[in-house]
Structures are given as structure tokens and as C-alpha cells.
Amino acid sequence: MFDLMRTAVIRKEHFNAAHRLYNPAWSDQENDRVFGKCNNPNYHGHNYELLVKLTGKTDPETGYVFDMKRLSDIIKDEVIEPFDHRNLNEDVPEFQSLNPTAENIAMIIWRKLRDRIDPDYDLKITLYETERNIVEYPAE
Amino acid sequence: MFDLMRTAVIRKEHFNAAHRLYNPAWSDQENDRVFGKCNNPNYHGHNYELLVKLTGKTDPETGYVFDMKRLSDIIKDEVIEPFDHRNLNEDVPEFQSLNPTAENIAMIIWRKLRDRIDPDYDLKITLYETERNIVEYPAE
Amino acid sequence: MFDLMRTAVIRKEHFNAAHRLYNPAWSDQENDRVFGKCNNPNYHGHNYELLVKLTGKTDPETGYVFDMKRLSDIIKDEVIEPFDHRNLNEDVPEFQSLNPTAENIAMIIWRKLRDRIDPDYDLKITLYETERNIVEYPAE
Amino acid sequence: MFDLMRTAVIRKEHFNAAHRLYNPAWSDQENDRVFGKCNNPNYHGHNYELLVKLTGKTDPETGYVFDMKRLSDIIKDEVIEPFDHRNLNEDVPEFQSLNPTAENIAMIIWRKLRDRIDPDYDLKITLYETERNIVEYPAE
Amino acid sequence: MFDLMRTAVIRKEHFNAAHRLYNPAWSDQENDRVFGKCNNPNYHGHNYELLVKLTGKTDPETGYVFDMKRLSDIIKDEVIEPFDHRNLNEDVPEFQSLNPTAENIAMIIWRKLRDRIDPDYDLKITLYETERNIVEYPAE
Amino acid sequence: MFDLMRTAVIRKEHFNAAHRLYNPAWSDQENDRVFGKCNNPNYHGHNYELLVKLTGKTDPETGYVFDMKRLSDIIKDEVIEPFDHRNLNEDVPEFQSLNPTAENIAMIIWRKLRDRIDPDYDLKITLYETERNIVEYPAE
Numbered sequence: 001m002f003d004l005m006r007t008a009v010i011r012k013e014h015f016n017a018a019h020r021l022y023n024p025a026w027s028d029q030e031n032d033r034v035f036g037k038c039n040n041p042n043y044h045g046h047n048y049e050l051l052v053k054l055t056g057k058t059d060p061e062t063g064y065v066f067d068m069k070r071l072s073d074i075i076k077d078e079v080i081e082p083f084d085h086r087n088l089n090e091d092v093p094e095f096q097s098l099n100p101t102a103e104n105i106a107m108i109i110w111r112k113l114r115d116r117i118d119p120d121y122d123l124k125i126t127l128y129e130t131e132r133n134i135v136e137y138p139a140e
Numbered sequence: 141m142f143d144l145m146r147t148a149v150i151r152k153e154h155f156n157a158a159h160r161l162y163n164p165a166w167s168d169q170e171n172d173r174v175f176g177k178c179n180n181p182n183y184h185g186h187n188y189e190l191l192v193k194l195t196g197k198t199d200p201e202t203g204y205v206f207d208m209k210r211l212s213d214i215i216k217d218e219v220i221e222p223f224d225h226r227n228l229n230e231d232v233p234e235f236q237s238l239n240p241t242a243e244n245i246a247m248i249i250w251r252k253l254r255d256r257i258d259p260d261y262d263l264k265i266t267l268y269e270t271e272r273n274i275v276e277y278p279a280e
Numbered sequence: 281m282f283d284l285m286r287t288a289v290i291r292k293e294h295f296n297a298a299h300r301l302y303n304p305a306w307s308d309q310e311n312d313r314v315f316g317k318c319n320n321p322n323y324h325g326h327n328y329e330l331l332v333k334l335t336g337k338t339d340p341e342t343g344y345v346f347d348m349k350r351l352s353d354i355i356k357d358e359v360i361e362p363f364d365h366r367n368l369n370e371d372v373p374e375f376q377s378l379n380p381t382a383e384n385i386a387m388i389i390w391r392k393l394r395d396r397i398d399p400d401y402d403l404k405i406t407l408y409e410t411e412r413n414i415v416e417y418p419a420e
Numbered sequence: 421m422f423d424l425m426r427t428a429v430i431r432k433e434h435f436n437a438a439h440r441l442y443n444p445a446w447s448d449q450e451n452d453r454v455f456g457k458c459n460n461p462n463y464h465g466h467n468y469e470l471l472v473k474l475t476g477k478t479d480p481e482t483g484y485v486f487d488m489k490r491l492s493d494i495i496k497d498e499v500i501e502p503f504d505h506r507n508l509n510e511d512v513p514e515f516q517s518l519n520p521t522a523e524n525i526a527m528i529i530w531r532k533l534r535d536r537i538d539p540d541y542d543l544k545i546t547l548y549e550t551e552r553n554i555v556e557y558p559a560e
Numbered sequence: 561m562f563d564l565m566r567t568a569v570i571r572k573e574h575f576n577a578a579h580r581l582y583n584p585a586w587s588d589q590e591n592d593r594v595f596g597k598c599n600n601p602n603y604h605g606h607n608y609e610l611l612v613k614l615t616g617k618t619d620p621e622t623g624y625v626f627d628m629k630r631l632s633d634i635i636k637d638e639v640i641e642p643f644d645h646r647n648l649n650e651d652v653p654e655f656q657s658l659n660p661t662a663e664n665i666a667m668i669i670w671r672k673l674r675d676r677i678d679p680d681y682d683l684k685i686t687l688y689e690t691e692r693n694i695v696e697y698p699a700e
Numbered sequence: 701m702f703d704l705m706r707t708a709v710i711r712k713e714h715f716n717a718a719h720r721l722y723n724p725a726w727s728d729q730e731n732d733r734v735f736g737k738c739n740n741p742n743y744h745g746h747n748y749e750l751l752v753k754l755t756g757k758t759d760p761e762t763g764y765v766f767d768m769k770r771l772s773d774i775i776k777d778e779v780i781e782p783f784d785h786r787n788l789n790e791d792v793p794e795f796q797s798l799n800p801t802a803e804n805i806a807m808i809i810w811r812k813l814r815d816r817i818d819p820d821y822d823l824k825i826t827l828y829e830t831e832r833n834i835v836e837y838p839a840e
Contacts, residue, residue, distance in 0.1 A: 007383050016466055567838065
């Protein structure tokens with residue numbers, strides 16, 4: 001019966017990016033009130049730490065839930081290559097009309113990876129914007 | 141359908157405090173047997189690392205689940221101000237008659253924050269007493 | 281009603297070990313294709329970080345879910361003593377016929393500890409093979 | 421004789437900023453060749469971790485080399501306030517004509533703090549641009 | 561000529577303790593002004609992280625500068641056993657008349673270890689009172 | 701005058717390897733007495749964290765002491781490629797007749813990199829065998 005339990009594997013990657021938080025439907029004053037210094041029009045930036053968690057069954061032939069080298073390659077393809085050393089607002093199409101908060105970045109990463117990972121696996125994203133501000137999507 | 145999934149945000153804070161573990165209903169020998177060196181009557185102390193996790197919906201206007209600056213302010217108000225650089229047993233009313241184990245500290249923090257956070261949000265506390273002893277309340 | 285919620289305690293320990301990934305039913309080429317440099321016949325090794333999580337009720341007499349000193353002793357007995365500074369493939373009976381992937385190591389640790397921990401407690405293992413490759417068993 | 425030995429105190433702070441590396445005297449091609457993706461004209465960003473080390477004598481009255489609260493306030497004044505959540509190239513006067521490499525950021529921080537710290541103290545800056553790229557100024 | 565260069569080995573240990581900063585020669589007001597919340601008469605506490613660095617020659621027979629197991633045992637003897645889970649002001653003789661600032665704790669640890677380590681080795685102490693307040697003795 | 705001060709840049713890389721400590725000139729008993737469980741003939745292993753520090757002058761044209769991408773490439777060439785996922789005793793020529801202690805591994809890495817780095821730069825290696833056992837070569 002033990003063998004029926006599912007196992008999760010987690011891969012950690014990182015990227016560095018600039019961003020700015022603001023809502024174009026609001027006045028400057030309202031943006032300043034809600035987003036404070038995160039609303040700097042010249043941008044600021046972060047070292048984002050990304051954890052991607054896949055939950056599934058361990059393959060008895062390999063002892064793997066998922067090949068971590070392949071998972072790392074998919075993350076590099078879908079996230080690191082398009083996001084790393086970029087301005088999320090200016091350079092990343094998904095944030096042209098979506099505020100690049102940590103919550104929204106995690107959700108976009110989830111959608112991009114969901115398309116590449118077999119639906120038999122559960123997928124969960126944890127994103128560290130700083131050591132003290134962390135987001136999980138979806139929440140457990 | 142993706143948009144219906146809930147998101148969690150986590151804020152990390154810390155405080156330094158002294159404490160002593162003991163049960164006043166027991167003999168000194170029984171306290172020593174159960175709590176060992178944690179029962180030193182002159183106290184010892186820790187750098188506590190605190191993670192506060194709120195689970196809710198991302199507001200489409202802000203891209204936030206909860207304003208992390210406001211969450212940090214609430215934690216400072218309810219936990220850091222009354223606990224930091226204090227003796228938990230002597231200076232904190234909640235532990236006058238409750239043993240300040242990591243389990244009980246996490247539970248008290250949860251109760252104090254639960255009163256300040258809208259019930260639409262799930263609330264979970266993770267408390268690191270040391271890098272090697274960690275408590276979660278409530279458990280998932 | 282708050283008191284009915286369960287609490288989790290987590291103890292962190294570590295061990296250093298050598299291992300090699302391969303499937304004896306496969307050709308060398310197939311092993312190389314699937315396991316890459318992890319298939320080095322002379323072994324490689326890791327500093328494994330182990331988190332053991334027990335979920336249960338806080339005892340009102342002690343304020344403990346489980347005595348962390350006792351949990352640490354059980355982990356030392358069942359995991360650190362037999363695994364630390366060993367070759368998992370050569371020195372550890374459980375991996376004589378089981379590939380010592382992080383998934384399988386976590387599962388074996390779970391089984392060994394499950395026999396020593398009262399079934400009233402839920403048990404979960406998190407194993408860091410490196411800072412970037414992490415496994416959870418069972419998955420939540 | 422032991423008492424004559426000097427002691428160092430180190431304070432850790434952090435700031436988040438956007439930057440771009442380029443040399444205006446060079447062609448775009450030359451900037452791309454030397455700075456690669458760090459030359460993105462739309463900027464990228466980092467969570468900078470800053471260590472400020474002062475070496476001096478321990479005051480026998482206080483047991484302090486330097487009041488760490490006062491050191492933290494000076495760093496906040498000179499570094500965190502003007503650099504945090506800013507675009508170093510656009511918002512910080514010192515980098516109007518100086519490339520904001522980690523080396524130059526550390527040097528500028530040193531100069532700003534050197535003016536505020538009594539010359540009896542040696543001053544050294546360590547700056548983490550990422551966990552893997554670190555600069556010390558001056559080198560020991 | 562390469563072989564003539566000296567090598568350093570560093571051992572990391574930790575202890576948890578309570579302390580209070582104050583100068584008995586001063587008024588309460590003066591103690592509050594200088595030490596702030598660190599002057600709480602009921603004590604507060606820390607998880608101290610201790611790095612002990614020995615610099616010497618690598619022994620060609622063993623490849624060791626110093627047996628790290630023996631270094632760990634000496635540190636446990638001289639520092640962990642007398643300091644861990646103690647009140648530094650109340651329980652540790654060296655701080656009966658010496659303010660237990662991080663600077664003074666590092667200096668006392670240095671003196672205690674200096675007596676146990678062959679003078680051919682240079683000895684240096686690094687003490688983390690928190691992740692953000694660090695002391696080195698002697699300074700390089 | 702400030703401009704004359706030298707600056708250090710540090711690059712962090714890691715590798716995973718198996719090793720065994722023993723001296724072939726000694727009896728098994730003597731090897732066991734000196735190296736304890738590190739003498740396991742079937743090997744054990746570690747996640748080694750490597751810091752490579754170069755000290756030199758900041759180039760006013762680039763703002764760099766040394767191109768960190770080029771430093772990373774040299775480290776990959778000389779250390780990661782030949783050491784990662786290897787058995788140091790069996791697979792790495794330098795340790796055929798040299799005990800792969802952390803001290804000796806750091807010294808070998810220093811020699812390999814010294815040949816590749818312009819002598820105008822000072823070179824220093826810091827190697828973490830575990831989080832608690834660290835070596836520096838040469839010592840400052």
C-alpha cells in the first residue's frame with residue numbers, strides 16, 4: 001500500500017529582472033498610494049528564486065518522478081530564457097497588460113509550464129521575490 | 141478557469157527572545173527530565189524566524205492577494221513589538237500560564253493575527269526556533 | 281475550537297553519502313542515456329539535508345507535539361547511523377536492489393521512521409539532494 | 421596584551437534596484453560583446469545584499485566597537501534610502517557617468533560611508549549582486 | 561614554493577543563550593539610552609552561530625591542517641557546554657563583570673580556545689549574533 | 701587616492717563528488733584511528749561549494765575587475781568538468797597519490813586556476829565541504 005503514495009519533486013532555478021508595479025487605469029496619486037516605491041517609473045529589480053514542484057508517481061524503472069534535467073530544461077525554455085536579465089513590463093509580452101506582481105508572475109509561470117508538463121502531474125509554483133516576500137500558486 | 145485558483149503570500153519576519161520551558165504543576169525533577177537544559181531557571185534564548193502565510197484570491201486591480209507592507213505592519217504590531225527583545229515567560233501576558241514552546245508560540249501568534257486578518261483569508265504560521273526545530277500551525 | 285487544530289513539528293538533520301544511479305536490467309548505453317553523469321560507476325556523492333515532519337496534537341501538559349530530542353534520536357538511529365559517510369549502493373541493504381534516487385531514499389526513510397513513530401502522527405519526509413533538487417514523500 | 425587586538429563589527433542590509441551595464445563611449449556591438457545580457461537597454465535588476473565592516477577598538481564602557489543601531493541608521497541614510505527600489509543608472513547621481521557594476525557600486529558605497537565614519541575605523545564593503553557574484557572593496 | 565603557503569580551516573558550531581546588555585556603573589536612564597531594548601532586565605536571547613578559524617600548515621601525512629573532529633570537541637568543551645541554553649550574565653563566570661556584547665563574547669571565546677590550541681596556529685573567531693549583526697576577533 | 705585601492709571579485713560554483721580519506725602508507729587500524737568514518741573503503745560524498753576570489757584593479761573602461769562570465773567558464777573548465785559527479789580518488793589524476801581532504805582539494809583547485817589567471821591577480825580559494833567544515837587556501 002505504501003507504493004501507492006504520490007511523491008513530489010522540486011527544482012530550484014533563478015532569474016534577475018527589472019519591474020514596476022502600476023495600474024494604467026489609475027491616477028499617479030492612486031498608483032503611488034497603493035504601490036509606493038514599487039511604482040518608481042524608472043523600475044527597480046530583484047533576484048527571483050523559483051521553485052517548481054511536480055507531484056506524481058515514482059517510475060519503478062528509473063526511480064524518478066520526473067527527470068530533473070528535463071524539468072530544468074523546460075523551466076529554462078519557458079521562464080529563464082524569456083525573463084532573465086529582462087524588464088518584465090517592457091520585454092515580456094505576458095506583462096504588457098498585466099501588473100508584474102509576484103502573484104501574477106507566479107501565475108504566468110504556472111500557465112507556461114502547465115502547457116509543457118503532462119497533466120498527470122500536479123504543478124505548483126513558489127516564487128521568492130525577496131527572502132521575505134514569497135508567493136505560492138496555486139495555494140495548497 | 142485558471143483564475144479561480146487561490147494564491148498564497150508569505151511574509152518573513154524575525155524576533156529575538158528569552159524563554160524557559162517548564163510546567164509549574166510538576167516537580168523540579170520532572171521538569172528536568174522532560175525539558176532538560178531548556179528548563180534552565182535563568183532562561184536561554186533564540187532568534188525566531190517567523191513566516192506568516194495568507195491564502196486568498198488575487199485582486200485583479202492590484203495584482204495583490206494582500207498588501208505585504210500592511211501584512212508586515214500587522215505582524216510588527218501584534219508580534220514583533222510585544223515579543224522582540226523580551227523574556228516570553230516574564231514579559232508576555234499570553235505565556236504567564238502557558239509554556240512558551242515553539243508549538244505554543246506559533247499558536248498564540250496565529251490567534252493574535254487571526255483577529256486582525258479578514259476571515260476570507262486562510263492563515264498559517266511557520267516558526268523556526270532554530271534552523272533545525274520548526275513548527276507549523278495549523279498543520280496542513 | 282482553536283485547540284482542536286493540529287500542529288506540525290519539523291526536525292532537520294543531515295548526512296553525507298556516495299551513490300550511483302543505474303538500473304541493472306538495462307544496457308550501459310541505456311543507463312548512460314537515462315542517468316547521464318549520475319551513472320558514474322565509481323560513484324559521486326552529496327550532503328543530504330533531511331526534514332522530518334510529524335503532525336499531531338500539542339500535549340497540554342508539555343506544550344510539545346513530540347519531544348524533538350527523541351525525534352532526533354530516532355532519526356539518528358534509523359537514518360544517520362546507517363546512511364552517513366556510507367556508499368548507499370554498497371553499504372545500505374535497502375538499496376541493494378533499489379536505485380538510490382532522491383525519491384527512493386525519501387521513501388525508504390519514510391518506511392523506516394514510520395515503524396518507529398506512533399501511527400497517530402502523520403509523517404512526511406523532505407529530502408534535499410542538492411540545494412536545487414528536492415523531494416517530498418508522501419506528497420501533500 | 422590580548423586587549424590591544426582590534427575587533428571588527430559587520431552589519432548586513434539589503435536593497436533592490438534596477439541597472440544596466442554599458443559604456444557610452446562604445447558602439448552597441450562593443451557593449452553587447454562585453455556586457456552581454458547585462459546590457460539590456462530596458463534594464464534588469466537585483467536584490468543586493470550589503471555587508472559593512474568596521475574595524476576598531478572595543479570601548480570598555482559599552483563593550484561595543486560601534487553602535488550597530490547607529491551604523492544601520494548611517495547605512496539607511498547613505499545607501500538604502502537613495503538606492504532601494506531605484507534605477508541606479510537613472511535615479512542615482514553617482515552613476516550618471518559611472519557604470520553601475522558591482523565593483524563600482526561597492527566603491528561608491530565605501531566613499532559615501534567613509535565620509536560618515538570616524539577615520540579611526542577601517543571600513544570595508546562586501547556586496548552580493550547575486551548569491552554567486554560577490555565584490556569586496558577595498559580588497560584585504 | 562606553493563607548498564609553503566598556509567591554509568585555514570574553519571569549523572561552524574552554534575549555541576542558544578539569553579543575555580542582557582548593561583553597565584552597572586551607569587544609571588538606568590544611561591543604560592536605556594545606550595543599550596535600548598537590549599537592556600531589558602528580564603533578558604532576551606539569540607541563536608549564536610560561531611565560526612572558529614585555525615591557520616597553519618597542512619600535514620603531508622594526513623592532508624589535515626587540524627583534525628576537525630578534535631576542533632569540534634574542543635569548541636564543545638570550552639564554548640558549547642558552558643554557554644548553550646544558559647543565561648550569559650547569570651550562568652557564565654566570564655560575564656559576571658563583563659558586558660556580554662557580541663564583541664566581548666567573541667573575545668572570551670578566543671581566549672578560552674587560545675589556551676587549548678597550539679600557538680603555531682593563528683586563531684580567529686567570527687560570531688553571528690543575528691544574521692545581520694556579526695563580529696570578528698581579532699580583526700584581520 | 702581612493703582609486704588606487706584594489707578590489708576583489710568572488711564567484712561561487714559547486715560540484716558533487718565521492719571521496720575517501722586514507723593514507724596508503726598506513727595500516728588499516730591507523731587509517732581508521734585518524735580518518736574514522738571518512739575512511740569508508742566504499743566512499744562517501746559531498747556537495748562542495750566553491751568560492752574563487754580574484755583581487756586586482758577595476759578596469760575604468762568596463763567597471764570590471766574580471767569578467768565573471770569568463771571566470772565562471774575557467775572554473776567550469778578546470779574544476780567542475782573534471783570533478784563534478786566524479787570519485788575524486790578514482791577519477792581525478794591529481795588525487796591518485798594525494799589524499800582528497802578539503803585542504804588538498806582547495807590547494808589543487810588553486811594550482812589549476814593559478815595557471816589560467818593572469819599573475820597580476822591575487823587568487824584565493826574557499827571550499828565548503830559541508831556547511832560546517834570550510835577551508836581557505838592560501839590563508840590570508
